[in-house]
Amino acid sequence: MGSSEQEYSLDRVQGLTDTIKDDAEFAQRVIEKAAEPEVLDYLVDDLSIDVHHEGEQGLGEVRQAILGSDHASFDLKKRVATRGDYTTDLDVLVPESVKKSALGALEAGKPVVLYGPTGTGKTTFAKQLALETCVGYTLDTASPSWTSQDIVGRVAPDYSKDSISYQKELGCVSKAVVRAREYGEKYAVIIDELTRADISQIFGQLYTAIENPHQTIFRTDDDETIELIPEVNIICTMNMSDRTVNQLDNAITRRFAMIKVSDYDNDSLDNLFSRWTTDHLADSAVNGGTLKDLFQEDYRRLNSGEDADESGIMEFGPMHYRDVSVFLESTTSPEGVYHDEAGQAVGEAFRTYILPRLLNSATYSQMDELVNHYTELDEIYGEFDLSPAIELAESEKWAQQQRMGMQN
Structure with a gap:
């Protein structure tokens, strides 16, 4: 039998759907012997043959065959190669x-x-x-x-x-x-x-x-x-x-x-913080507008300082505040563990998602600045209780004193 007879046209493949779904090796052979790009489009777009045989992720034999086919377009290969990747x-x-x-x-x-x-x-x-x-x-x-x-x-x-x-x-x-x-x-x-x-x-x-x-x-x-x-x-x-x-x-x-990747302008930051507080706090007991203000003030003081002629405490990225928003979404909803303690929930979120990441690379002097920084924010944003975050910063500062042999 000549090579042309071994090729699988779209009409032929459409008549073999059940066999292609039942037999992964046969599916691979059909892919390798596809006569035209439409065959690959049909197998991937209509039958999702790679997902059918190999699940949402991984590069098994079926996917490898599609990716190696001269009949598969760039876009088709990308869809197959990135199955299960929601980036x-x-x-x-x-x-x-x-x-x-x-x-x-x-x-x-x-x-x-x-x-x-x-x-x-x-x-x-x-x-x-x-x-x-x-x-x-x-x-x-x-x-x-x-x-x-x-x-x-x-x-x-x-x-x-x-x-x-x-x-x-x-x-x-x-x-x-x-x-x-x-x-x-x-x-x-x-x-x-x-x-x-x-x-x-x-x-x-x-x-x-x-x-x-x-x-x-x-x-x-x-x-x-x-x-x-x-x-x-x-x-x-x-x-x-x-x-x-x-x-x-x-x-x-x-x-x-x-x-x-850190030069976020004010508009970019405002868009990020607005999106997270709006998307995640619709059913929360936390005031999203005030939380957004806290995010902006915290980020500004950490990175740039309180006044224009001051330097910040340390560089810190904005994506951490999304983790705070997600935490508050689940914990301060009507069924959440902090549904009637919204202020404490904010402090616990900062203690869990912000302070450890700051303290991980902070020097002793920066730890001291962080204690003062969050003490000031706690006073400014009185409806939130930031004491859990302050306590963690003080604890790490004390531990650093001990490691350095400093007196209390």
Whole structure:
């Protein structure tokens, strides 16, 4: 039988629907032998064949076949690659200037580092960048144990047989290269929380590959060479300030576009805080308007200081206040545990979602400032009881005194 007879036209596939649904291997064969793009559109859009056989997430054989098909469009591949990823449903919350800078860098072929304090939405924005520019992405979180092998690949022991054998495992960047080649589309790798690893150690080979893209960085078990190709977008995130960026090895700042994700203007902040207090507090005992004012004043004093000529206590992102709003939505509703203690609920929310994240990187002097800061806010916003947050700051300040051998 000739190859043309083996192909599956749309009419033929529509007559085999039950078999395609019952047999995943047959479904894969139909995808691989599809005669026209309409066949793939029908299988994905009308039958949701990938979800039927593999659920909402994962890249099984059926999805791999669709992603590797020359008949599948970019948009179809993206839908299949991102099944179960609801990032596409989220609004882009970072300032427009940040988005344009990041997109421009990727279009120019530059890897990107998104940096800024915790709570600025870097990871979500990294996913959104990946999905706007690529068919899909992998996300890996860096750790102190990482080496260059986690980036390019390693030779690892295989204990699955009677005797030990060795096989090659792809690193996160090499994996993205392979997928971009297999899918025939741009693919992204996101490296989250990059500063948790020793950057100069893990990026040594990658730096060389960025400047010499034809250089082989890894070979697979099949002796396929891995080079850093233009079809791979590298997007990293860092929790850090401008001061810390200046202390980075210039090797990364020369090769990566450093995009700060923290410069939210007043209108952007107002939109965020208004949305969260409106969306989450409609049925809450908390006064959403006053809570929004508290968010704005807290954010302003933390980041910029009370007066124009003052500096703030420390950089802090606005996304943390969404966690406060969600907490209050569930706890101060008519059925919530704080339904008749709205003021205390706000203090507990700040104690749970704001103070630990501030104290995590605060110096002793900043801890002292935080105690004074929240004491002042407690007086200004009397309908809310911020004492739980103040107590946590005082407790951590006292513990720091003990560690430093200071007298009370």
